[in-house]
Every structure is written in C-alpha cells, then in structure tokens.
Amino acid sequence: MALSINPLLTLVFILSTTTLIQSHPSILLPHSQPVTISVADYGAIGDGVQYDTVPIQSAIDACSSAGGGRVIFPSGKKYLTKTLFLKSGVVLEVQKNATVLGGTQLEDYPMEQDRWYVILAEDAEDVGMTGGGVIDGQGLRFVTRFDERKNVMVSWNETGACLGDECRPRLVGFVRCRNVKVWDIHLSEPAYWCLHLVQCDNTYIHDMSIYGDFNTPNNDGIDIDDSNNTIITRCNINTGDDAICPKTYDGPLYNLTATDSWIRTKSSGIKLGSASWFEFKGLLFNNITIVDSHRGLGLQIRDGGNVSNITFSNINITTRYYDPSWWGRAEPIYVTTCPRDNTSKTSTISDILFVNITATSENGVFLSGSKSGGLSNLKFSNVDLNYKRWTSYDDGLVDYRPGCQGLVERNSAGMMMEHIKGLEVENVNMRWLGDRARIWNNPLDFNPSTVHDISLLNFHSNSY
Numbered sequence: 303m304a305l306s307i308n309p310l311l312t313l314v315f316i317l318s319t320t321t322l323i324q325s326h327p328s329i330l331l332p333h334s335q336p337v338t339i340s341v342a343d344y345g346a347i348g349d350g351v352q353y354d355t356v357p358i359q360s361a362i363d364a365c366s367s368a369g370g371g372r373v374i375f376p377s378g379k380k381y382l383t384k385t386l387f388l389k390s391g392v393v394l395e396v397q398k399n400a401t402v403l404g405g406t407q408l409e410d411y412p413m414e415q416d417r418w419y420v421i422l423a424e425d426a427e428d429v430g431m432t433g434g435g436v437i438d439g440q441g442l443r444f445v446t447r448f449d450e451r452k453n454v455m456v457s458w459n460e461t462g463a464c465l466g467d468e469c470r471p472r473l474v475g476f477v478r479c480r481n482v483k484v485w486d487i488h489l490s491e492p493a494y495w496c497l498h499l500v501q502c503d504n505t506y507i508h509d510m511s512i513y514g515d516f517n518t519p520n521n522d523g524i525d526i527d528d529s530n531n532t533i534i535t536r537c538n539i540n541t542g543d544d545a546i547c548p549k550t551y552d553g554p555l556y557n558l559t560a561t562d563s564w565i566r567t568k569s570s571g572i573k574l575g576s577a578s579w580f581e582f583k584g585l586l587f588n589n590i591t592i593v594d595s596h597r598g599l600g601l602q603i604r605d606g607g608n609v610s611n612i613t614f615s616n617i618n619i620t621t622r623y624y625d626p627s628w629w630g631r632a633e634p635i636y637v638t639t640c641p642r643d644n645t646s647k648t649s650t651i652s653d654i655l656f657v658n659i660t661a662t663s664e665n666g667v668f669l670s671g672s673k674s675g676g677l678s679n680l681k682f683s684n685v686d687l688n689y690k691r692w693t694s695y696d697d698g699l700v701d702y703r704p705g706c707q708g709l710v711e712r713n714s715a716g717m718m719m720e721h722i723k724g725l726e727v728e729n730v731n732m733r734w735l736g737d738r739a740r741i742w743n744n745p746l747d748f749n750p751s752t753v754h755d756i757s758l759l760n761f762h763s764n765s766y
C-alpha cells in the first residue's frame with residue numbers, strides 16, 4: 303500500500319486540526335497521514351462479472367479507520383458491486399478507464415428503499431469521488447421496453463418496499479453529509495436519479511459529467527434536497543429527466559449556485575420542486591446552456607414552501623415539444639405556484655431575476671401564481687425570446703402538472719401571466735419566426751384583475 307498526500311484532505315485536515323486545537327487545547331494531534339489504498343490489494347478482481355463488493359468495502363472501511371485518504375480503483379477494470387457505503391474521510395478515486403458497475407438485482411441493494419444507491423455516504427464528513435473514471439448504474443438493463451416517447455422501466459414494487467413505477471436504485475447518494483466533493487468523474491446510466499444530495503452542507507461539484515438515456519424517465523442529473531451551501535460548476539449533464547433539481551422535503555434549501563455548465567435534457571434544465579415543503583432561498587444559476595429540453599427554467603412549487611432571491615443570468619435555452627407524457631410544454635421559463643392538492647399549504651415565489659437570457663423555443667414564458675399563493679417581484683432584463691415551431695406536436699395545452707389543474711386547454715402566448723404582483727420587463731424582445739409562429743403570435747396574455755404592478759420598458763414583439 304502506497305502512502306500519498308491528498309491536497310483536499312490535507313486542507314480539511316489542517317482546518318479541522320485548527321478547530322480541534324482551539325476547542326481542545328490539551329489534545330495533541332496528529333491524526334495519521336492520509337492513506338492511499340487500492341481495491342486490488344483487498345482482492346478486487348475487476349472482471350465486471352464477479353462481485354467485488356467485499357474487497358471494495360473492506361478497502362473503504364480500512365481507509366476510513368486509518369484516518370481517511372483515497373481508495374483507488376485501478377485503470378483497465380470494471381468493478382461490479384452491490385451497494386457500497388462511503389465512510390468519513392474517504393475519497394474514491396476511480397481511475398481513467400476504470401468503471402464501477404452497479405448491480406441490477408434487487409438483492410444488490412439494502413432492504414430499505416431509501417438506501418437503494420450504488421454508492422451511498424450516510425452521516426459522513428470529508429467524502430468525495432474523483433479520478434477520471436466512470437460510475438455506471440447500468441440503467442439500460444432496467445428498460446423493459448424501449449420507446450422513443452418514453453421508455454418503460456422495471457419497477458421493484460412487488461416487494462412492498464416501494465410503490466408505483468419508480469422503484470429503482472439511484473446511482474450516488476450523500477445523505478446528511480458535510481464537506482462533499484465530486485469532481486473529474488463520469489456518472490453514467492443511472493437507473494433512477496443520478497447524483498442525490500440529502501440534508502448536506504458544503505458540497506462542491508465541479509468538472510464532472512452525467513450521462514443518462516434521453517428517453518428514460520426519472521434519471522435526473524443532480525437532485526439537491528434540503529441542503530445548504532452547494533456549488534456546482536463546469537458540469538456537463540446530458541440526460542432524460544430534470545438536470546439540476548433542488549427540492550425541499552424536510553428542511554429548507556439555502557445557498558445553491560450552479561454555473562458554467564452545459565445541459566441537455568428531455569425534461570427541465572433547472573427545476574425547483576416539485577417537492578417544496580420548505581423554503582428555497584439564495585440560489586444563483588449563471589452561464590448555463592440548456593439544449594433540447596422540454597422546459598428550460600422551471601419553478602414548480604406546490605407544497606407550501608416559499609421561494610425567494612433566485613437569480614438566473616447568462617442562460618441560453620432551447621426548448622421543444624415532446625410528448626405530453628413528460629411534464630413541460632416547451633416553455634423556456636415556467637414559474638408556478640399552486641396547491642398540489644386540497645391538503646397542500648400555500649406557497650409564494652418572490653424576488654426572482656432573469657437577466658441576459660436567450661431562448662429559442664416552441665412555446666412561451668408561463669408565469670402563474672394561484673388565488674391562494676402569488677408571485678411577486680419578478681424581473682426580466684435583457685431577455686431575447688425567439689419563438690418558432692419545428693416539431694409537429696399540437697399546442698393549445700397549458701401544463702400545470704403535477705397536481706393543480708393538470709393539463710388545461712388554452713392557447714399559448716409569448717408571456718402568459720396570472721396572479722402576479724410586481725412584474726418588471728426591461729429590454730425584452732420577442733421574435734416570431736416562420737409561418738407556424740403566426741398561429742400563436744399573441745405576445746402578452748394576462749387578466750388585469752389578477753396581475754398588478756406591471757412595468758414594460760423597451761419591450762418589443764415582431765413577426766418575421
């Protein structure tokens with residue numbers, strides 16, 4: 303076993319040393335040096351056929367017990383495994399041309415459905431993954447019928463551990479973790495959600511890629527639940543379902559920034575919600591390209607959590623119609639709050655800024671509060687909306703899903719507004735391109751009794 307110094311862990315180590323010395327002046331350190339352990343030294347074979355779960359887990363446990371460091375997956379091999387539990391202090395280094403392959407059998411995963419991940423860190427600190435290699439969920443093996451409209455997937459619902467058609471394992475999960483770092487790694491073909499943060503604090507995700515099948519439902523890119531202080535930058539996410547998706551189930555979500563990234567998805571590029579029981583606050587999305595999506599920027603707030611102080615800047619969006627079996631009707635921007643059902647509390651969305659946005663899309667911007675919960679202080683500044691139709695799907699449906707009014711027959715508009723107080727539109731251009739755009743070239747659609755305090759400054763709408 304070689305010893306090596308890992309700069310990230312060294313930094314963490316120095317920081318924690320300082321804290322320890324301050325809080326416990328009588329304790330003299332040090333911890334041992336960060337260690338580097340190869341899974342091969344623990345007997346991993348890496349033939350992609352035999353399970354390497356035991357050797358890999360032993361290497362992780364040994365590394366963590368030794369005070370932390372790196373667990374190496376050497377190049378040129380495929381390591382098939384059941385769920386691996388990542389422990390405090392450990393960074394997995396999956397080397398270039400090495401692959402961690404997730405199991406495809408129910409017995410490869412723990413009993414509890416909420417722990418179905420290929421790699422799972424629970425209550426851990428200073429953990430991460432890197433190395434240039436691949437973590438592969440073998441998602442295509444979960445497809446029971448390929449369908450260009452939407453694949454039909456295996457669901458392990460017969461166990462009773464989970465209901466419905468979404469019972470499949472996620473790829474990587476960090477649950478109640480602090481100081482998480484994921485970089486220089488490829489996450490591939492998740493069977494369900496790909497990278498999942500739950501109640502984490504201080505997460506840094508950069509220079510990594512996600513690839514999922516375009517027609518597979520629920521293979522979200524990054525789901526961020528109830529977590530604070532998350533940074534995502536320089537990522538490439540190409541997948542079927544929502545690419546970056548903050549949600550709140552059991553606590554608020556504060557301080558998320560996602561920047562300098564490229565996204566391709568059949569669903570939403572960025573989606574807040576729909577799980578939205580607690581507050582979302584202080585989110586920034588900057589310099590992001592979104593292509594081929596069914597919805598560019600979406601706020602689907604349904605459960606009583608309030609949303610405020612969100613900025614979307616320097617974003618280039620392309621949206622198009624797919625099939626109504628996916629949420630989204632080609633809206634470049636979609637901001638909605640309505641009660642999911644008759645038990646839901648009221649949510650509000652306020653102080654949202656869209657600046658320097660360019661979109662080419664088959665449908666318009668949709669801004670909708672509800673009688674019980676409104677939108678307030680929305681601002682659009684330097685926004686270019688190019689509207690054209692290039693697919694043959696029908697329009698005339700407005701999408702309030704999930705819950706609320708569902709799909710409603712109604713003509714589209716360049717910007718549709720309801721239940722808003724305070725809307726500032728400045729330097730906004732709509733261009734209607736091609737003959738088929740003429741059938742819906744109604745720039746603004748609002749009912750004054752539900753929309754108050756609108757200001758339009760330098761707003762243009764032109765047909766070409």
Ligand SMILES: *[C@@H]1O[C@H](CO)[C@@H](O)[C@H](O)[C@H]1NC(C)=O
Nearest residue numbers: 377378379380398399400401
């Ligand atoms: C990558 O690994 C595979 C085995 O998984 C091997 O056959 C191939 O030669 C390796 N390629 C490179 C460039 O190392």
Ligand SMILES: *[C@@H]1O[C@H](CO)[C@@H](O)[C@H](O)[C@H]1NC(C)=O
Nearest residue numbers: 455456457459460465466467
């Ligand atoms: C189980 O999943 C299958 C496949 O998606 C689905 O068709 C079926 O309705 C589900 N059954 C139950 C009881 O949820």
Ligand SMILES: *[C@@H]1O[C@H](CO)[C@@H](O)[C@H](O)[C@H]1NC(C)=O
Nearest residue numbers: 501502503528529530553556
């Ligand atoms: C996030 O911050 C809020 C406000 O300080 C706190 O209530 C919540 O517990 C924090 N969440 C996590 C996962 O640290």
Ligand SMILES: *[C@@H]1O[C@H](CO)[C@@H](O)[C@H](O)[C@H]1NC(C)=O
Nearest residue numbers: 503530531555556557558584
């Ligand atoms: C959010 O970020 C601000 C500014 O960096 C910081 O003061 C605040 O404590 C953070 N909030 C949480 C919940 O960590």
Ligand SMILES: *[C@@H]1O[C@H](CO)[C@@H](O)[C@H](O)[C@H]1NC(C)=O
Nearest residue numbers: 536561562563564589590591
């Ligand atoms: C925007 O992000 C791209 C990567 O997606 C990067 O190449 C480019 O330098 C960024 N632009 C700015 C102004 O930072």
Ligand SMILES: *[C@@H]1O[C@H](CO)[C@@H](O)[C@H](O)[C@H]1NC(C)=O
Nearest residue numbers: 557583584585586611612613
């Ligand atoms: C809004 O969020 C940004 C992060 O995007 C933060 O820097 C800023 O301090 C927040 N502003 C307010 C008024 O909370």
Ligand SMILES: *[C@@H]1O[C@H](CO)[C@@H](O)[C@H](O)[C@H]1NC(C)=O
Nearest residue numbers: 579580581606607608649650
């Ligand atoms: C949302 O804001 C309303 C007031 O506008 C407040 O009554 C409610 O408690 C807030 N919801 C949450 C989950 O904080």
Ligand SMILES: *[C@@H]1O[C@H](CO)[C@@H](O)[C@H](O)[C@H]1NC(C)=O
Nearest residue numbers: 591592593594618619620660
């Ligand atoms: C937006 O992206 C498309 C390709 O996805 C590109 O053709 C177009 O030039 C970009 N627009 C801007 C303003 O960057």
Ligand SMILES: *[C@@H]1O[C@H](CO)[C@@H](O)[C@H](O)[C@H]1NC(C)=O
Nearest residue numbers: 641642643644645646705706
């Ligand atoms: C709420 O919705 C449920 C299911 O849709 C229905 O059975 C129930 O009667 C409704 N309750 C009220 C108070 O409307």
Ligand SMILES: *[C@@H]1O[C@H](CO)[C@@H](O)[C@H](O)[C@H]1NC(C)=O
Nearest residue numbers: 588614615616657658659684
């Ligand atoms: C918007 O774009 C303008 C012109 O390119 C630039 O000067 C400004 O800084 C941008 N604003 C933001 C918030 O990035």
